[in-house]
Amino acid sequence: MGTVTGSVDRAGAEWLQYAYGPALFPPEATGSATLWRYRDLLPVPDGPVRYPVPVGGTPLLAVPALRSALAAPRLWVKDETRNPTASNKDRATAVVIEDGLRRGIGTITTASTGNAAVATAFGAAAAGLRAVIFVSTGCRPGKTALMTQAGAWVFQVHAGYAAAVELSRAAAREFGWLDRNTGANPLTVEAKKTVAFEVWEQLGRRLPDLLVVPVGDGPTLVALDKGFAELEHCGLTERRPRLIGVQSAHCQPLVREWAGQPATPDQLDPSGTAADGIAVLRPATGPAVLEAVRRGGGGMVAVSEDGLRHAALALARRAGVSAEPAGAATLAGWQAAVDQGLADRSECAVLLVTGREKAAGTPVDPSRVAVVETLDQVARALGAGELAAPAVGR
Amino acid sequence: MGTVTGSVDRAGAEWLQYAYGPALFPPEATGSATLWRYRDLLPVPDGPVRYPVPVGGTPLLAVPALRSALAAPRLWVKDETRNPTASNKDRATAVVIEDGLRRGIGTITTASTGNAAVATAFGAAAAGLRAVIFVSTGCRPGKTALMTQAGAWVFQVHAGYAAAVELSRAAAREFGWLDRNTGANPLTVEAKKTVAFEVWEQLGRRLPDLLVVPVGDGPTLVALDKGFAELEHCGLTERRPRLIGVQSAHCQPLVREWAGQPATPDQLDPSGTAADGIAVLRPATGPAVLEAVRRGGGGMVAVSEDGLRHAALALARRAGVSAEPAGAATLAGWQAAVDQGLADRSECAVLLVTGREKAAGTPVDPSRVAVVETLDQVARALGAGELAAPAVGR
Numbered sequence: 019m020g021t022v023t024g025s026v027d028r029a030g031a032e033w034l035q036y037a038y039g040p041a042l043f044p045p046e047a048t049g050s051a052t053l054w055r056y057r058d059l060l061p062v063p064d065g066p067v068r069y070p071v072p073v074g075g076t077p078l079l080a081v082p083a084l085r086s087a088l089a090a091p092r093l094w095v096k097d098e099t100r101n102p103t104a105s106n107k108d109r110a111t112a113v114v115i116e117d118g119l120r121r122g123i124g125t126i127t128t129a130s131t132g133n134a135a136v137a138t139a140f141g142a143a144a145a146g147l148r149a150v151i152f153v154s155t156g157c158r159p160g161k162t163a164l165m166t167q168a169g170a171w172v173f174q175v176h177a178g179y180a181a182a183v184e185l186s187r188a189a190a191r192e193f194g195w196l197d198r199n200t201g202a203n204p205l206t207v208e209a210k211k212t213v214a215f216e217v218w219e220q221l222g223r224r225l226p227d228l229l230v231v232p233v234g235d236g237p238t239l240v241a242l243d244k245g246f247a248e249l250e251h252c253g254l255t256e257r258r259p260r261l262i263g264v265q266s267a268h269c270q271p272l273v274r275e276w277a278g279q280p281a282t283p284d285q286l287d288p289s290g291t292a293a294d295g296i297a298v299l300r301p302a303t304g305p306a307v308l309e310a311v312r313r314g315g316g317g318m319v320a321v322s323e324d325g326l327r328h329a330a331l332a333l334a335r336r337a338g339v340s341a342e343p344a345g346a347a348t349l350a351g352w353q354a355a356v357d358q359g360l361a362d363r364s365e366c367a368v369l370l371v372t373g374r375e376k377a378a379g380t381p382v383d384p385s386r387v388a389v390v391e392t393l394d395q396v397a398r399a400l401g402a403g404e405l406a407a408p409a410v411g412r
Numbered sequence: 413m414g415t416v417t418g419s420v421d422r423a424g425a426e427w428l429q430y431a432y433g434p435a436l437f438p439p440e441a442t443g444s445a446t447l448w449r450y451r452d453l454l455p456v457p458d459g460p461v462r463y464p465v466p467v468g469g470t471p472l473l474a475v476p477a478l479r480s481a482l483a484a485p486r487l488w489v490k491d492e493t494r495n496p497t498a499s500n501k502d503r504a505t506a507v508v509i510e511d512g513l514r515r516g517i518g519t520i521t522t523a524s525t526g527n528a529a530v531a532t533a534f535g536a537a538a539a540g541l542r543a544v545i546f547v548s549t550g551c552r553p554g555k556t557a558l559m560t561q562a563g564a565w566v567f568q569v570h571a572g573y574a575a576a577v578e579l580s581r582a583a584a585r586e587f588g589w590l591d592r593n594t595g596a597n598p599l600t601v602e603a604k605k606t607v608a609f610e611v612w613e614q615l616g617r618r619l620p621d622l623l624v625v626p627v628g629d630g631p632t633l634v635a636l637d638k639g640f641a642e643l644e645h646c647g648l649t650e651r652r653p654r655l656i657g658v659q660s661a662h663c664q665p666l667v668r669e670w671a672g673q674p675a676t677p678d679q680l681d682p683s684g685t686a687a688d689g690i691a692v693l694r695p696a697t698g699p700a701v702l703e704a705v706r707r708g709g710g711g712m713v714a715v716s717e718d719g720l721r722h723a724a725l726a727l728a729r730r731a732g733v734s735a736e737p738a739g740a741a742t743l744a745g746w747q748a749a750v751d752q753g754l755a756d757r758s759e760c761a762v763l764l765v766t767g768r769e770k771a772a773g774t775p776v777d778p779s780r781v782a783v784v785e786t787l788d789q790v791a792r793a794l795g796a797g798e799l800a801a802p803a804v805g806r
Contacts, residue, residue: 338562
């Protein structure tokens with residue numbers, strides 16, 4: 019039933035705990051093909067799932083042509099672009115909204131570089147919630163247009179992504195909204211860990227040797243660490259795969275920290291990379307990422323813009339997968355890891371393609387967008403009488 | 413085993429036939445969640461499926477907020493944007509390529525308004541085939557860029573879509589390539605009919621009252637007709653849902669024909685609608701569409717650009733589904749059908765959202781694009797020695 023027994027702090031990240039045992043994991047060949055398959059390891063009470071859109075259960079592709087081209091016969095691609103809004107952010111969105119639906123909360127908020135915002139906007143729309151998104155003024159117009167198409171309110175913050183997160187969290191506290199911000203809401207890690215479970219099942223209940231994971235704020239990697247740990251706690255496995263985190267050479271705070279070297283300004287320049295999804299200066303779960311990588315014998319690698327472009331092309335032309343730059347980082351990171359001796363091309367490696375390039379057919383809807391600095395401005399934009407959680411279904 | 417027993421001509425469309433009976437349909441709660449679930453009703457020989465990307469098994473959404481907004485308590489959305497390249501065209505691509513892989517053919521060709529080309533480019537890339545696509549010079553740059561990103565050759569034809577189809581078919585005949593053109597290859601109808609099977613199973617092995625289907629060339633609607641006919645032939649059902657086909661008011665050859673009225677020039681203007689996916693002047697399976705609609709008591713409706721925009725917004729804001737204009741046509745068409753008395757809002761209706769807006773992060777790759785008129789130009793662009801089907805895996 020997914021009853022949480024407590025929580026522990028793991029390098030600054032809150033890890034929910036369960037009464038671990040093999041009975042918590044679904045038997046083979048049963049149940050749904052969505053992340054709700056693992057509900058006994060999710061903090062979801064009994065009763066039918068209310069979230070109306072199927073999420074997770076994404077393909078693990080054997081990528082024959084890519085394996086051939088790279089002489090990597092045991093390379094796999096976990097294709098998260100097959101989620102509802104074509105990114106892995108749909109998972110956390112589903113679990114947070116499911117919780118909100120159970121508790122009767124009518125508004126969800128998050129700050130985001132883009133994919134989480136799009137996922138939140140569309141997920142909220144499907145579930146009948148209001149979405150209030152905070153972005154930096156640098157957010158890609160295509161992603162902003164998608165948010166407004168889905169009916170979300172979009173508040174742009176000049177001071178950047180970190181300030182957007184602060185404002186979103188403050189609004190959640192002040193107005194009683196669902197807080198979907200990663201690093202803040204442990205439900206997001208719970209949702210993301212299901213990728214580990216799926217990979218294990220899709221490999222025939224076998225572990226890969228390593229996973230290569232794009233790292234922005236870091237919760238995806240942290241959640242994979244938790245997922246593989248839980249398989250062990252449940253008595254189902256006896257080791258854990260290595261985790262290799264990937265950042266852009268232009269925004270690589272965690273790579274530098276792992277290497278024990280100070281970062282230069284050009285290595286802390288989010289605007290310098292096309293991989294906007296992982297261009298985060300102060301990763302929310304940074305310490306937990308480094309702890310997971312170090313403990314498990316993994317590593318952190320940085321990739322160039324050229325590397326990202328080549329990887330995106332290779333994924334398209336050899337695997338039939340359309341990845342945005344942050345998503346293609348997984349393949350570029352694998353190449354870097356092999357070059358640096360952090361991985362061998364003969365190993366069983368899973369590349370996590372986290373998202374696809376997005377477009378909105380419609381332009382940004384200006385009636386849903388405002389530049390803000392304070393909660394007062396947010397409140398005024400939304401209309402004073404509308405702040406309290408409206409009834410679900412509004 | 414999916415053994416085809418023969419074929420019949422149905423109003424110009426070739427319908428493959430099987431030894432129909434209940435045993436051809438998979439038992440409940442077994443098998444894969446892809447279209448291969450129905451392989452006993454697909455022309456696929458025994459042996460493991462070789463196509464390396466899962467296709468089909470897309471969600472049938474209960475859309476609670478949209479039902480509420482439309483006072484349509486039994487409205488469903490079949491979300492084909494959840495396929496690999498976010499459109500229903502992935503189905504036909506999979507079945508045609510599976511056939512090609514079995515027969516050792518190394519190149520696939522098609523002409524397309526966009527989605528089929530993108531599906532073909534990415535599907536071929538995944539399967540290790542070469543893709544040679546013919547488009548009109550009016551094809552949207554975003555879709556062309558996706559094709560080249562996936563490594564396809566793109567030949568642009570000034571004389572328009574019909575000429576592109578002719579050239580593609582001629583090339584297939586001349587060079588021994590897989591011909592994926594709808595209306596030409598009966599395998600495409602076989603693939604598309606699986607939507608009918610899925611809808612029936614997803615409704616708990618119950619039939620809807622009607623389906624609303626965007627109509628360009630028409631094979632999607634024709635295939636649904638075949639699928640529901642086959643459920644009857646297998647002894648599993650005793651009636652068939654009504655089929656309502658939707659076209660743009662700016663390009664509505666079949667709506668006019670169904671209404672028995674001549675079309676005016678502004679009603680035959682493909683460039684006049686944002687719904688490029690259904691902007692086809694001379695639908696390849698037109699007679700079969702009209703025959704299916706008439707026989708079943710359905711109808712054809714035309715929708716305005718405003719109607720498309722409102723429908724796309726409603727799908728985004730009330731269902732969390734991001735549909736391109738041609739895909740949103742299904743909801744606009746349902747509205748029109750209700751307004752015209754062709755449907756009642758209390759009926760169990762399935763809206764087929766055929767595709768999502770697409771973007772390529774990369775610009776068009778000019779080395780893969782050429783304007784052509786003749787096969788000679790095609791051959792020269794590809795290089796004379798490369799025309800014969802290269803070995804699979806190239």
